[in-house]
Amino acid sequence: xxxxxxxxxxxxxxxxxxxxxxxxxxxxxRAGFDPExxxxxxxxxxxxxxxLLMPAASGAYAGVKIAGVAPGNPALGLPRxxxxxxxxxxxxxxxxxxxDGAALTELRTPAVSALAVRRLTPDDRPLRLVLxxxxxxxxxxxxxxxxxxxxxxxxxxxxxxxxxxxxxxYARTLDVPARAGTPDDVDGADLxxxxxTAREPLFDGALVPPGATVVAVGSHEPTARxxxxxxxxxxxxxVEARSAALxxxxxxxxxMAEGAIGEDHVAGTLADLVxxxxxxxxxxxxxxxxxxxxxxxxxxxxYRTARGGS
Numbered sequence: 001x002x003x004x005x006x007x008x009x010x011x012x013x014x015x016x017x018x019x020x021x022x023x024x025x026x027x028x029x030r031a032g033f034d035p036e037x038x039x040x041x042x043x044x045x046x047x048x049x050x051x052l053l054m055p056a057a058s059g060a061y062a063g064v065k066i067a068g069v070a071p072g073n074p075a076l077g078l079p080r081x082x083x084x085x086x087x088x089x090x091x092x093x094x095x096x097x098x099x100d101g102a103a104l105t106e107l108r109t110p111a112v113s114a115l116a117v118r119r120l121t122p123d124d125r126p127l128r129l130v131l132x133x134x135x136x137x138x139x140x141x142x143x144x145x146x147x148x149x150x151x152x153x154x155x156x157x158x159x160x161x162x163x164x165x166x167x168x169x170y171a172r173t174l175d176v177p178a179r180a181g182t183p184d185d186v187d188g189a190d191l192x193x194x195x196x197t198a199r200e201p202l203f204d205g206a207l208v209p210p211g212a213t214v215v216a217v218g219s220h221e222p223t224a225r226x227x228x229x230x231x232x233x234x235x236x237x238x239v240e241a242r243s244a245a246l247x248x249x250x251x252x253x254x255x256m257a258e259g260a261i262g263e264d265h266v267a268g269t270l271a272d273l274v275x276x277x278x279x280x281x282x283x284x285x286x287x288x289x290x291x292x293x294x295x296x297x298x299x300x301x302x303y304r305t306a307r308g309g310s
Contacts, residue, residue, distance in 0.1 A: 009103030021111035110144035126152035134163030205231025
């Protein structure tokens, strides 16, 4: 254990940029990995919230993330998501590295979204982004989207004005016009990104323009959603894996329970997009729940980079 590599959040951001992280995920999918084969997440309720166990193994590495989700933590000045990631040698399961699990999540989730944004949005003009959320994932998604596309404007929608103005101010330091806004700002958006703890829809899906893309990453529970049935029924839907979405994605499961859509409404997966599938002119909706293979891909890339490998 004396050779165990320890990586905290600042070290991770030095080792992999948002664009490089998205490239890592794309390479795994292009190499033929099938996310449908990934082990499911285990969630255990505990008094403070829930514990998540996310194991994965592929090629030269295996790993497991143990994450805690504590909804009461922000009121105490503590992070809502905690945890650690243990990276193992795939051949003999020797521990290789211990990573900050929350920081890993903050790196890989925006990278998954950025990979979808690369395939679902036009690259011939700057985009108008409406960003729901003001926490770490919102900041991470702003940076990841900027690494994928030029932005004409960022409109931040938060539960309170202070957080929204702060994130808009940060966007302006990145040379992007930005302001705080309201849910109705999705009317006219090119890209809508939702990274909140909301359990009910954040905006009226009928307002989303036909050519726009919506990305939602905030929940992995069958009873929680950030988008409404109106959007989902209009949209061409993409997911990380059908199996994971049909277990955990309330954004899709709730409209299914209403009878508005069926399982066949999912048009494709992230792997389909990476391997060349072209989206239609309808609104595009990418729903992410987060998967263990993504953590493993990013953790192993961080480990190789830190050790001086490629």
